[in-house]
Amino acid sequence: xxxxxxxxxxxxxxxxxxxxxxxxxxxxxxxxxxxxxxxxxxxxxxxxxxxxxxxxxxxxxxxxxxxxxxxxxxxxxxxxxxxxxxxxxxxxxxxxxxxxxxxxxxxxxxxxxxxxxxxxxxxxxxxxxxxxxxxxxxxxxxxxxxxxxxxxxxxxxxxxxxxxxxxxxxxxxxxxxxxxxxxxxxxxxxxxxxxxxxxxxxxxxxxxxxxxxxxxxxxxxxxxxxxxxxxxxxxxxxxxxxxxxxxxxxxxxxxxxxxxxxxxxxxxxxxxx
Amino acid sequence: xxxxxxxxxxxxxxxxxxxxxxxxxxxxxxxxxxxxxxxxxxxxxxxxxxxxxxxxxxxxxxxxxxxxxxxxxxxxxxxxxxxxxxxxxxxxxxxxxxxxxxxxxxxxxxxxxxxxxxxxxxxxxxxxxxxxxxxxxxxxxxxxxxxxxxxxxxxxxxxxxxxxxxxxxxxxxxxxxxxxxxxxxxxx
Numbered sequence: 001x002x003x004x005x006x007x008x009x010x011x012x013x014x015x016x017x018x019x020x021x022x023x024x025x026x027x028x029x030x031x032x033x034x035x036x037x038x039x040x041x042x043x044x045x046x047x048x049x050x051x052x053x054x055x056x057x058x059x060x061x062x063x064x065x066x067x068x069x070x071x072x073x074x075x076x077x078x079x080x081x082x083x084x085x086x087x088x089x090x091x092x093x094x095x096x097x098x099x100x101x102x103x104x105x106x107x108x109x110x111x112x113x114x115x116x117x118x119x120x121x122x123x124x125x126x127x128x129x130x131x132x133x134x135x136x137x138x139x140x141x142x143x144x145x146x147x148x149x150x151x152x153x154x155x156x157x158x159x160x161x162x163x164x165x166x167x168x169x170x171x172x173x174x175x176x177x178x179x180x181x182x183x184x185x186x187x188x189x190x191x192x193x194x195x196x197x198x199x200x201x202x203x204x205x206x207x208x209x210x211x212x213x214x215x216x217x218x219x220x221x222x223x224x225x226x227x228x229x230x231x232x233x234x235x236x237x238x239x240x241x242x243x244x245x246x247x248x249x250x251x252x253x254x255x256x257x258x259x260x261x262x263x264x265x266x267x268x269x270x271x272x273x
Numbered sequence: 274x275x276x277x278x279x280x281x282x283x284x285x286x287x288x289x290x291x292x293x294x295x296x297x298x299x300x301x302x303x304x305x306x307x308x309x310x311x312x313x314x315x316x317x318x319x320x321x322x323x324x325x326x327x328x329x330x331x332x333x334x335x336x337x338x339x340x341x342x343x344x345x346x347x348x349x350x351x352x353x354x355x356x357x358x359x360x361x362x363x364x365x366x367x368x369x370x371x372x373x374x375x376x377x378x379x380x381x382x383x384x385x386x387x388x389x390x391x392x393x394x395x396x397x398x399x400x401x402x403x404x405x406x407x408x409x410x411x412x413x414x415x416x417x418x419x420x421x422x423x424x425x426x427x428x429x430x431x432x433x434x435x436x437x438x439x440x441x442x443x444x445x446x447x448x449x450x451x452x453x454x455x456x457x458x459x460x461x
Contacts, residue, residue, distance in 0.1 A: 016362060020360060025411040025412065026387060028408050030379055033321060040387050093364055094368065094371045096318040098325060136294070138291065138295070139294055143298075153325075154323075158325035161316055162331070166329060170331045172331065175332045177332065178332025178333055181332075182338045186341050187355075187357070188340075188369035189358075189368075190365060200447040251366070
């Protein structure tokens with residue numbers, strides 16, 4: 001999982017233009033949460049070509065080390081701090097969007113658990129060290145459970161918040177079409193799908209669809225504890241996130257990719273935990 | 274063997290080092306979940322603590338909504354749509370809220386202002402005198418420069434100006450989505 005989560009952020013860093021981000025004026029920044037602790041002079045220095053080049057270089061080196069599992073105890077922590085800072089910067093320009101948040105929490109878990117004991121350069125280098133203590137299965141099983149619970153919490157709490165804030169109004173026939181059309185009008189979203197404009201034609205059926213999604217979110221924790229329903233719940237999640245892309249031009253690829261935490265890699269590779 | 278049964282059997286046979294590990298994991302769990310419970314109860318995002326309040330209010334047909342189109346005027350005289358994601362892809366899904374916040378002058382409503390914003394407010398005599406989107410020209414300038422840097426010097430697709438056109442959907446019906454409100458334009 002370390003290889004996958006750190007590798008995902010490494011991939012993001014490689015394909016993203018940091019110099020374009022550094023061209024944005026710091027005067028439109030609205031530092032969010034812990035980002036408020038940094039002084040404006042820091043942001044002024046960061047929002048330059050040199051500042052962004054430094055940040056990107058640091059992130060590439062750290063994420064490369066942590067993905068490969070080299071100096072894992074150190075590199076997973078530096079990668080966590082750098083990703084946390086970078087994602088905070090993005091949210092200080094835009095809004096607190098949730099796509100990458102679960103992956104960030106996975107980075108926290110990985111930074112404080114022995115995630116470099118298997119598929120890593122550290123492990124390969126220490127194979128000859130026979131005095132290395134063996135950890136109990138619990139040391140590896142619990143972090144997986146914790147990450148599964150974090151993902152389940154995201155969906156479960158999302159449904160509860162909708163019910164708390166909007167109540168039964170959330171099942172109004174105009175809820176989904178109005179939201180979807182609003183997100184399909186501009187050209188500032190990442191995609192420009194127009195499927196939302198078809199929704200008013202089926203508006204009388206949409207409350208049932210929205211209710212099903214709420215029920216699915218509430219039931220998501222079952223995926224942690226019951227293998228039989230797990231693949232159904234994850235399958236519905238896949239369909240849900242892909243449909244939000246076409247209907248609302250909103251996509252959560254990072255969160256969707258974190259579903260991989262439910263795959264039993266030991267079973268796939270034939271190893272016993 | 275399920276994860277839960279692995280956990281319980283491990284605890285029964287735990288020695289001192291293993292119990293230390295259990296305590297460490299308990300602290301890690303609390304450090305992650307206590308702030309998340311707080312965010313959930315308060316329905317408040319405080320980075321990096323997230324409340325999953327995505328679309329919590331739902332859509333409302335009666336409430337008007339404003340939105341923007343980013344457009345460029347090329348040196349060949351064409352007006353083209355410019356996709357913000359192609360300019361600042363790093364912001365991924367946050368370009369539209371960056372624009373909305375800049376139009377709303379939210380960077381002038383912070384407790385601690387950027388020195389240049391503080392200076393602008395001082396010159397204009399307060400936030401009440403600030404026009405909507407006071408920093409939109411700076412954003413358009415940055416976007417225009419990013420766009421032109423990627424086009425060859427001789428390209429007819431280079432922009433001579435970039436603009437942000439604002440529209441409003443306030444009909445209360447599933448039609449008439451594009452009532453023009455205003456436009457910001459920046460010569461490059």
